[in-house]
Amino acid sequence: MxxxxxxxxxxxxxxxxxxxxxxxxxxxxxxxxxxxxxxxxxxxxxVLWSRTLELFDAAGYVQGFLSAGLQAHGAQISTGKQIVARIAFDLIDSRFAYALMIxxxxxxxxxxxxxxxxxxxxxxxxxxxxxxxxxxxxxxxxxxxxxxxxxxxxxxxxxxxxxxxxxxxxxxxxxxxSTLQSHWALADGHVTGLDRQDHLHIFWHRDGILAFFPIVGDRWRVIADLGPAADGELHPDPTLGEINALMAHRGSPAIAMTDPVWLAAFRINERxxxxxxxxxxxxxxxxxxxxxxxxxxxxxxxxxxxxxxxxxxxxxxxxxxxxxxxxxxxxxxxxxxxxxxxxxxxLTELATLRNPLLQDIRNTVLRFAAGFPQIQHKVADQLGEMDIGYPDSPLTAASGPVANGPKAGERWPHRLAEGPGGCRFTALGLPDPVAGLAAKFPNLVTMGPACDPIDAKTLRLIRPDGYVGFTGGPQDTARAEAYLAALEA
Missing domain, CATH: 3.50.50.60 (FAD/NAD(P)-binding domain)
Incomplete structure (x- = not known):
């Protein structure tokens, strides 16, 4: 044992x-x-999104996933007849600016x-x-x-x-x-008729959503909503014929699936x-x-x-x-x-609108918004989970304005691997205060690499999971020490 x-x-x-x-x-x-x-x-x-890949990278074992996955560089939303919007994952603010399909x-x-x-x-x-x-x-x-x-x-x-x-x-x-009052179909199989293998293809048809997610080669995941469901009602798993009929109707007659690996019906829970x-x-x-x-x-x-x-x-x-x-x-x-x-x-509510007037308004608004690079960037970062932070955490502390770069509670964008097994805070800033913190709290703090001159004006403590815990000026060493002393056993 x-x-x-x-x-x-x-x-x-x-x-x-x-x-x-x-x-x-x-x-x-x-x-x-x-x-x-x-x-x-x-x-x-x-899918493994950008922020997750960054964490595996900092831990030292992202390569296994990268070797086994497919990089998707964007998503295309259409009605089947015209493009509503394109989202470029290349805009994600990460060294892994894509969705890894695996x-x-x-x-x-x-x-x-x-x-x-x-x-x-x-x-x-x-x-x-x-x-x-x-x-x-x-x-x-x-x-x-x-x-x-x-x-x-x-x-x-x-x-x-x-x-x-x-x-x-x-x-x-x-x-x-709750459990959403709708039925959904899932199919995993070999699909022909989609022209961008490194993109997600989403069809907002009048009768419901149809979405394609690349896996490897010509294998794709297909998801479609099947309409309203009553409490406790179960839908039988779809057949290949039903999936192909859905794809032809909501997508294009040129799209077809063969050799399905998995066919299933499901309900969506939000709990x-x-x-x-x-x-x-x-x-x-x-x-x-x-x-x-x-x-x-x-x-x-x-x-x-x-x-x-x-x-x-x-x-x-x-x-x-x-x-x-x-x-x-x-x-x-x-x-x-x-x-x-x-x-x-x-996202689910938007994708499953049934009212034709609301669908037209949705499509018009999205088509307009997608034309602004800053909105594209924000959407891409949200998908990649780059916008996640801990502004209200008890581990987040700031002393005065930050000269440059992320604030306390925000993600630190650079790789700061301490080495195998390391789980200490990384101190960044001018050499003297950084060395002092590492010496005083050796079990909690390690010295980070030299910063550029602008970043060096800010004293930072980067958490082991890559978020900024403390920010202050070089003169705020005593506050940084108090922050660490509150954590130290």
Whole structure:
């Protein structure tokens, strides 16, 4: 038996695997269990956005995803007869200015193989059947496929176990929200008749939306709404003939699918918990929030939950930071979850308008707005999750105006990898105050690279997840020390 870990992770989807990899990278012993016998073989969540790629890059293992994925450089929205708008992903303010299209099955494979190379194996057909927060540890009961149970002690428990999370149920947290009153169809197969292989193609037809997302080669994901649904009503999975008829009617008779890999009908849920943690137990990913697939941000948001939580757990477990640091996780990520839920809901509402007059108004307004580069840029950054920040976090502090560059709470745009396992703040600014902070707080701070002369006028502390925690002038060293002293164990 692997024994008692520092962190027990329930759920080995993309979010759980990301969290496990990050904790192991920081030197934290983990166990990760999943009741499924094997990882998914479906394409499911299909895109890694720019901000997620930046985080994997800073962690040192983005290349595996880049090698397995397809870069999509834009999206085209049309009525089937005329172009409504084109969105250029090249405008995303990132070194990864594109959407990386990669099936979830591949994402999980890459993460699981990396974890195995680090000596941690996902324990399959093992489910979390119960847990108790003892105050100084979590007692958890793991049950295998044979029915045999094992009781273990972990310092912390994280539920990455999806929309039907056993951890969330165990905490008794309400999953507030609703199921949209509409049916949807999904098809994953080989498609001909689309002329831009590196673009998303979205058709806003009078009768409903039809959307195409490239995967690899001539393989595409197709999504279409099928109209209103009653409470509890289930729609049968579509046939290939029905999908081809939808594509011909809403898109073009030239578009056709063969050899489908996956055909399914689904409903859209929009739900979220208010609290992402309670005591020594945390929620991340779909266990905490589920959204419309519009924008493709659900998995990315969950992975960013994992990055946010991992460095905080690592610093607390190592004894470098006070346990109170972990209180910031729920506050920060719940606010992000609210934002993503709202944005995805708005996109879905726009795409599924049924009134012809409202459709014409929508199309006219979007066609006009898309002509402004600044609006294009804003939309691209929102899709890439580059606009996410933590302005209201307890970890965000500023002293006076910033001479140049990001403010406290905003993303730091440059790669600042400390090296394998590193999870300290990076101090940036003039050499003397930066060196002083690194010397006084060696377990929390490392010196960053030299800044350009303008940036050097600002003293910054960059969090391990690439967000600015503190900003001030060179004279604000005492305030920076107070900021770090409040975190230090």
């Amino acid at each position: 692997p024994g008692n870990p520092k962190v027990l992770i329930s759920g080995a989807g993309p979010v759980g695997l990301t969290l496990a990899n990050e904790l192991v990278r920081h030197g934290i012993p983990v166990r990760i269990v999943d009741k499924a016998a094997q990882r998914t073989d479906k394409s499911k969540a299909l 099936p979830q099955s591949e994402t999980e494979r890459i993460l699981e193989e990396r974890l195995a190379a680090a000596g941690v194996t996902v324990e399959r057909t093992v489910g979390l059947s119960g847990f108790t927060d003892r105050g100084d540890s979590v007692e958890a009961v793991l049950t295998g496929a044979s029915g045999d149970s094992e009781t273990i002690q972990a310092d912390w428990l994280v539920g990455c176990d999806g929309a039907h999370s056993a951890v969330r149920h165990g905490l008794g947290l309400a999953f507030e929200g 979220k918990v208010k609290e992402y943690s309670r005591g020594r137990v945390f929620l991340a990913g779909d266990a905490a929030h589920i959204h419309s697939p519009a924008g493709g941000q659900g998995m990315n948001t969950g992975m960013q939950d994992a990055f946010n939580l991992a460095w905080k757990l690592a610093l607390v477990i190592e004894g470098a930071a006070k346990p109170a640091l972990l209180d910031s996780y729920s506050r920060e990520r719940s606010a992000v979850g609210d934002l993503v839920l709202k944005n995805a809901g708005r």
